[in-house]
Amino acid sequence: MKSRLLFLIVLSAVLFIGCSTDKNNSRPNPDPAPQGMYFPPTDDSSWETVTVAQLEWNENKVQDLYDYLETKKTKGFMVLKDGRIVMEKYFNGHNENAQWTWFSAAKSLTATFVGVAQDEGHIDINNKTSDYLGDNWSQLTTDKQDLITVKSHLSMSTGLTDYVGDFIPWVCTLPICLEYTADAGTRWAYHQGAFMLLQEMVTKNTGMSFQDYCKTRVADKIGMDGNWTNQLGLNIYNTNTRGMARFGLLSLNKGSWDGNTVVSESYFNEMTSTSQDLNKSYGYLWWLNGKESYMGTTTQDIVQGSLIPNAPSDLFAALGAQDQKIYVVPSQSLVIIRTGESAGDNQLGLSSFDNELWEKINLVIGL
Numbered sequence: 001m002k003s004r005l006l007f008l009i010v011l012s013a014v015l016f017i018g019c020s021t022d023k024n025n026s027r028p029n030p031d032p033a034p035q036g037m038y039f040p041p042t043d044d045s046s047w048e049t050v051t052v053a054q055l056e057w058n059e060n061k062v063q064d065l066y067d068y069l070e071t072k073k074t075k076g077f078m079v080l081k082d083g084r085i086v087m088e089k090y091f092n093g094h095n096e097n098a099q100w101t102w103f104s105a106a107k108s109l110t111a112t113f114v115g116v117a118q119d120e121g122h123i124d125i126n127n128k129t130s131d132y133l134g135d136n137w138s139q140l141t142t143d144k145q146d147l148i149t150v151k152s153h154l155s156m157s158t159g160l161t162d163y164v165g166d167f168i169p170w171v172c173t174l175p176i177c178l179e180y181t182a183d184a185g186t187r188w189a190y191h192q193g194a195f196m197l198l199q200e201m202v203t204k205n206t207g208m209s210f211q212d213y214c215k216t217r218v219a220d221k222i223g224m225d226g227n228w229t230n231q232l233g234l235n236i237y238n239t240n241t242r243g244m245a246r247f248g249l250l251s252l253n254k255g256s257w258d259g260n261t262v263v264s265e266s267y268f269n270e271m272t273s274t275s276q277d278l279n280k281s282y283g284y285l286w287w288l289n290g291k292e293s294y295m296g297t298t299t300q301d302i303v304q305g306s307l308i309p310n311a312p313s314d315l316f317a318a319l320g321a322q323d324q325k326i327y328v329v330p331s332q333s334l335v336i337i338r339t340g341e342s343a344g345d346n347q348l349g350l351s352s353f354d355n356e357l358w359e360k361i362n363l364v365i366g367l
Contacts, residue, residue: 038083039258042223072343076241103320106237111285115267138178147184154284155275162191188278190297248335289315297348310358319349
């Protein structure tokens with residue numbers, strides 16, 4: 001009888017310890033991830049979040065990603081899923097309120113407000129540039145100049161001499177700098193001066209400066225607090241990291257913000273599709289993944305293969321010098337932002353960092 005009683009006491013103790021251990025080791029399941037697209041308010045700083053655990057991403061790889069970003073001179077990094085913040089991290093003395101320049105990622109912003117100008121009837125991108133800048137905007141003969149349309153500037157196919165590697169004429173928009181190299185549409189070249197003429201067209205044909213037009217037609221409508229500055233002849237756009245994320249979210253939703261159209265979906269779809277047959281990975285000042293080939297910003301070489309092999313094929317991106325990144329992935333409802341100093345290659349747009357970064361991102365999100 002005593003041995004039976006002792007056995008029952010020992011068994012009860014084992015079961016109690018076992019249950020206690022299970023209870024201590026068990027982790028409650030996170031709440032399900034919220035569904036549906038979310039837009040943060042335009043008049044305050046609140047922003048809904050969703051956790052890595054709720055999305056069933058790999059939490060164990062998040063710190064590895066952060067460590068990598070920090071070593072690569074990153075300032076700000078954000079990931080949105082369906083518009084909600086999943087990851088937001090600042091490095092190297094940066095913070096959520098500090099502004100950073102977009103560099104050439106602002107080309108994609110410019111293409112967007114050019115689309116608004118077309119929607120409002122100020123500009124038709126199929127018309128020749130002379131309709132908006134006058135007859136003497138370049139050194140070309142009239143017949144060659146008339147081959148250049150607004151769309152030629154959006155697609156980097158004006159045929160104007162791009163002066164790659166020679167900064168001053170590369171950024172110059174004066175007629176004396178705008179010389180003939182090839183017929184429009186027969187040569188792709190990353191030409192800053194030809195691009196900046198788009199901003200001049202907006203200023204001359206909308207009744208306000210392109211800076212004010214950008215603010216009233218795009219930035220204010222999505223709660224993006226930014227400003228344009230001029231540095232070394234370049235028109236530079238500056239926001240904090242969340243400002244870039246807001247523009248990325250607008251782009252994820254094809255130019256619509258919380259049910260309100262900022263730029264028409266028809267133009268947006270055109271803008272984020274291949275714009276010419278020379279550089280298949282370029283739309284209207286947006287970079288496109290998943291195409292058969294691409295061209296870089298400093299040579300005439302055509303590289304076979306996708307722009308960013310490690311990234312989803314439907315990604316499109318606003319890319320700026322020193323590795324400013326706005327990645328938009330419609331199939332995954334993702335927006336990913338990286339700001340900072342150059343991660344290695346000092347390129348104007350695409351760099352080797354893009355593919356390396358997506359290798360690290362994939363380990364977190366499981367793509």
